[in-house]
Amino acid sequence: MVKVKQRIEDFASGHELKLQEILGCHRKDSGYVFRVWAPNAQAVWLVGDFNDWNKTLAMQLTSNGVWQIKTDLPQTGQLYKFLVKQADGREVMKMDPMAVELEPRPGNAAVVTELPNKSWHDGAWLGRNKRSNHFARPINIYEVHASSWKRHEDGSLYTLRDLQRELIPYVKKQGFNYIEFLPLTAHPLDASWGYQTIGYYALERTYGTPQELQDFVEACHQENIGVLSDWVPGHFCINDDALAYYDGTPCYEFSEKWRAENKGWGALNFDLGKPEVQSFLLSSALFWLEFYHLDGLRVDAVSNMIYRDYDRGPGEWKPDKYGGNRNLEGMEFLRRLNRTIKGLHPECLMIAEESSAQVKITGRIEDGGLGFDFKWNMGWMNDILNFYQMDPLFRKYHFNLTTFSFMYRMSENFILPLSHDEVVHGKRSLMNKMFGPRDKQFAQLRNLLTLQMTYPGKKLLFMGSEFGQYLEWRYNEALDWAELNDELNSKMQYFDQKLNEFYLNEPSLWQLEQKDESVQIIDADNKDESVLTFIRQGKIRHDFVIVILNFTPVERKHFSIGVPYSGKYQEAFNTARKEFGGTWDKDVQTMTTKQEKFKNLDYQIELDLPGFSAMILKPLDAHIKRGNRRKK
Template sequence: MIEEPLTPDHYDVKCLAEGRHYDPFVLLGYHETPTDEWIIREWLPTATRAWIVDGPQLEAVGNSGVFRARISRADKQHLGNHYAIGWQEADGFEHQVISSYTFLPQVGDVDLHLFAEGRHWFLYDVLGANPCCLDGIDGVLFAVWAPSAERVSVVGGFNAWNGLRHPMRSRGQSGVWELFIPGLCPDDRYKFEIRDQWGHVHQKTDPYARSMEMRPRTASIIHASQHEWHDQAWMEQRREYDWQHQPLSIYEVHLGSWQRRDDQRFLNYRELAHRLVDYVLWMGFTHINLMPISEHPLDESWGYQTTGYYAPTRRFGDPDDFRYFVDHCHQNGIGVFLDWVPAHFPKDDYALARFDGSALYEHEDPRLGEHQDWGTYIFNFGRNEVRNFLIANALYWMREFHLDGLRVDAVASMLYLDYSREPGQWLPNAYGGNENIDAIDFIKTLNTEIHAQYPGAVLMAEESTSWPMVSRPTWMGGLGFSMKWNMGWMNDTLGYFSQNPVYRSFHHNELTFSQMYAYFENFILPLSHDEVVHLKHSLVDKMPGDVWQKRANLRLLFSYMMVHPGKKLLFMGGEFAQWEEWDCRHSLDWSVCDDPGHRGVQLLMRDLNHLYQQETALHLHDFESQGFDWIDCHDHQQSVLSFIRQAGDEQLICLFNFTPVVREGYRIGLPRRGCYRELINSDAEIYGGSNVGLAGRLCSEDQSWMGRPVSGVVTLPPLAMLVLKWEGDL
C-alpha cells in the first residue's frame, strides 16, 4: 500500500510508453494508499483528456499517457470494484469503456499446472479469446502462451490496432499472458502484438483462435457458438460403433472444388451439406473424409499448411456453419472424418512460426525443426506445452464439431528423425537411433485420449513405411491408431493397372502380394487425392488402352478394391472417371456424367458401395484372415485371379479377368455344391461394358478343381469382375 511517486520518468511509466511492461497491473487500476485513500491510474496514450464515468476527472501525468485521480474510500465504494473510463481523442471523438485493469487474474493455478505438464485437454477454454462474464460484466478473456516475450498486448479495431493500449499481464514462469477486456463480443477482430526479447514487435494471430478472417486477411475473430445440435441419436449409437466389422466406404472430399457456384464462388458449409449429403447417400458411401479445413492462407496447399489450428476456414462460412454441415451429415446417417496435420506448420510470420521471437512451437535446430522438402517447421514434440496444444486441438475438433474421427497426415515424417534427410542433416535420438521418441510418445497419448474420451471414434494414420503395429493398441506396444492407410496396396495396384494387359502376366505378384501382410494392420485401401495430381494423371487416364478399355480398367480397379479385404477410401471425381487431373482451383467436371460411359462408371461405383454394405462377407472380416480364401492366385499367364470372401456360412466368389480377352469355358473351383447367383458384373451394359458373362446363375459340377470339391465353367468378361453368391443346393 505504498504509493510511489508518479512522474513521467517513473520506471513503470517508461516501460508502458516503450511497450515493454510485463505486468501493467502494478501501475494501473485501483491502488490503495497509506492514508486510506485510493489512486486510480489509467493508460490512455492517445487521449487529450479523461475522466471516470460518474466519478472525478483524471489528470494527465505530464505527457506520459498516464492519467490519475485520487479518491476517498467512500468514492471507491460508490464506484465499486470496477469503473468505466471516458476519454477524448485529439480528433474530438469521445470513448467510454470499463477498465480492464481492475480485474483479478483469471487463469487458475491448476490450469497453469496442467498446461505445464502438457495434460490440459480443455486448454482451448483457457487460452485464446473466450467470451465470459466476470463480476456481472460481459467481455472477453484473452490468454496466450509466449514465455520469451517482453510484452504482449491485445490489438484490434476496438483500440485502433494500437499495441500500447491493452498490454497484458504476465503469469510468471508459466509463460502465459492474460487480459480481460470488457465490452468486446463475438465477431470482433483481434490479434496479439508481441514485443520479443530483442525489441522487435510482431502482430500474431491467436494460436487458439476459433475463427479467422477470410484470406488474405489474417486477423482472429472472437467466436461463441450458437448452434443447437440435433444429432443425438447418431452420437449415442456411435459409442457402440463396431468399425472393425462394419462397412466403411469413405468419400474423400476437398470442399473448395467438389462443387462451386459458376465454377468461381465457394459454396457455404450449409449449401455443401445438402448437396454433398444427397450425393453421398445416393452413391452409397458411409462416410465423408474432408481434406483439411483448418484455416490456411494458400488455396494450393489444400489445407495441409495450417495457420489456424482451431478455426474452420472462413472460405465456406463460420464455425457454426461447419457445425451445421456435420449435424446434417449425422442426421442423414453419414459420418464425418477430418484430415488433421500435426506434423508440420508453415513459416508465415503472422502465425505460429517464431511466435514469441523464439523457436516456441518448433525446434530451434533446423535438423530437428524444419522440413526441407516442404519449407515448413516441425513441431517440438518434446515440449509439454506444444504436445498439449496439438492433443487439445484434436480433442477440440471431436468435442466442438462432433467429428467421428481424424485422418492424421504424414505420420511417417513424425516417426523418423531422418525422414527425407541425407546423412549429416539429422540428429539421432538419445539411443543413437532414427526414431523420434518424443513424437512416438505424442502419438500414443493422442490416440489413447481420443479413444478413451470418444468411444467409437476412428483415428487413421497416413503412414507410408513398414513401421510395426501402427493400428494396434498402445498397451500392446502399438501406436494406437484405429487403422492405417495401405500405401503398399495402393502403389502395387496402381502400378499393375498402369501396365498394358499384354505385360500384366509379368506383374501378377503385385496383386497377390498384399495378402502376405493384409492382416498385420487394420488397413484402409486408399485411392486418394495424392494419386491424381502433379502430372500423375486422373485415375481413368492412368489406365492403358483406348477410351473403352480405360473405363473398363477403372471399373475393374474399383471392383477389385471393393471386394479386397480392408476398408475403402476414394477421392472425389474418380467415381465418375473425370478425365482431367484434380485442380483445387476449379469444380469437378460434373458435365462428363452426361456421357453414358462416365455415367456407367458412376453407377458401378454406386452399386459396389451398396453391395459392400449389404453383403456381410465383404466387410465383417476385413482385418481377419478368416474372411478371405484364395481359389487360384497362380494364373498369371491369363491374368486371372479368383478368391472367396466369407463370413460364417456366407461365401462370395470373386472372379477377375485383367485382360481385354474374353475367357470362355474357364473352369473355376467352387467351395460347395449348388447354384451360384451373379450379384454383379462390372462388364454389364448398364455400366458401359460389353455385357459378357453369366447373365444369371452358375451351377456346380461334380468335378474337383483347384483343390475344391466341385467346380463350374464360366465365361469371364473382358477387363471385368464377377461376384457370385451361393444360393442353395441343386
C-alpha cells in the first residue's frame, strides 16, 4: 500500500511513467481494485454489469484526488464505468480514462480485463533497430487508416487479423519498410479518423483486441517492417462521458476557457503544464511503445501545442509572460516527452506534424530544438502539389515552387509527406490533382513520386496513391481496389513497387541526407523548359545518381546536362517507359561525356528526355578518373 501511495504522489508531481499500473482496473487477490483521479468530485461510485449499474459501490477518496475501491463482485469481461457526482452536484457516467479495452461502439464502457503477457518473437528486428542510425538509412512509410484500407465483401471492417494476413505482404511487396497508422487510440466516431481520442490507453475496439495488435506488430517486425502510429497529446474529445471536465472542473484541460477550447476541431486542449496531465500523457506514449512494441509515434498537431494564438483571432488570446505567442508549457512538455522517450528507447522514432517555421522542432534539445527526430515538411508538400496542379504552360513562371525547399532543407530533419490530409474534403486524390487528361495525369503522378523519392528527406505516402486511385479518400469505404482492373492503374502500382525498390537499394538517396554534400544542384534555373536536374550523393564518391525531371509534356531531344566526371552514364530509371504506363519503348540510353563546361561542372552529356518524365542516371562503371573531379 505504501508503494501505491508513493506512486500516486509521483503521479501528482508529474513523475509517474507507468500510470496504467496504478489507476484504472487491476486484479488484486480474488477481486479487483479500481482507482480514478477526480480531485473535485463530491462522490464517485463504481457501476457496471456486476451491480446492475446502481450506486451500491461507493469509492473512497484516498490522496491527491484519487478515488479507490476494492471489490470481489466484478468478473473478467464485464463492463464498468464511474458515476461521478461532480463539483456542482450533477451525476455523470464517466468512462475510465485508464481503460485498456473498451466495449464495441456505440458504448464506451471499459472492460474488466487483464492485459495479455505476450512472449514476443521479434528480437532480431529490435536488435537491428537499436543498432541502426535512422538518419542514414531508408525510411519509406505507407500511411494507413485501419478501417478503410480494405473491407469484406459485405462491407464489414477488416480487423487487425485481416490486416496481418493481407496488409503486411502487400506493404512488403510494394517496397515500403514502415506502416504508419492514423490513431489507433479509442475514438467514438469514424469521421474523426481517430484524432478525437477518448481512450489514451485503449486500442480502438473496431480494429481488434490488444493481443491482435501485438501479433500484428510482431508479424511486421518478422518481415522487417516497422510500425508507427499517430498520437494526439494536444487535444481530446469533448464528449461529456469521457475526459472533458471529468469531475465538473478542469482536470485534463486548461482552467482558462480560451485556452481550453479548441474551436477548429471542436475539442479541448490538454493543460500540458499540469503535473497529473504530464504523467497521464507520458505514460500513454510509453505504454504504446513498450506494450505494443511500436517503433515510434507521429505527434499530431504540434503547432496547437506550441503557439497560444493557434486557431485564434485578434483579441482571442493572451501573450505569454514574455509578451510573445509561445505556449511555454506545451514546449516544455514536448521537450520532456522526447527526452523521456529517447532516454528509455533511443531507437524509437519521434515525428512531429508541424506546419510553422518559428520554432526548431528537430535536433537536440541542448541545441535549441524540441527533440523530435523528424518533422513533416509541409512547405515542400504545399509548394509541390500547387505546382503539379498547374497548367504546364504556366509552370515556368512558378518554377521556384520546385526549388525553394532546397534553400531550407538542412533547417530540420524532414519527412516528405503526401498524406491523408491532402486527399480529402474536396482536395481530390493525388492522381486527380495532376493537370490534364488521364494518361497525362498518370505520367505526372509518376513524375511526382519520383521527385519525392529522390529529393532529400524520408518518405510518406497515403494508401491508394500508389495505384493512382481516382476518387479522393473516403474514411467509411475501402479503397477502390477494382481500379486495378484498369491497365493504367495496374501499371501505376507496378511503377510504385519498382520505384520503392530502387530507393531502398540506392544508398545515394539516403546515406548522407543530414549533410550538405547529399545534394548538388546541376540546374535549377531552366524555367523556360521547366526541367530540374540535381545529383544525389552517397558516402563513396562514385555512389551517386543524377535526377532529371521534365515538368512539361514536351519531349526534349539532345537535351544537355552537366555531370561531375568524365566517362559513360546510363539510364537507370525512366518513368515514361511502357511497362509503367507510358509510351517510351526506345532502348536504354547510354551517354558518353564531352569536355564542355555546364555551369560549374566540367563535363556534359546529351540524352532524349520524354515529356512529363523523370529520369535517373547512374555512372556506368566505378572507374571514373580520379583526376576529373569538378573544380570547386
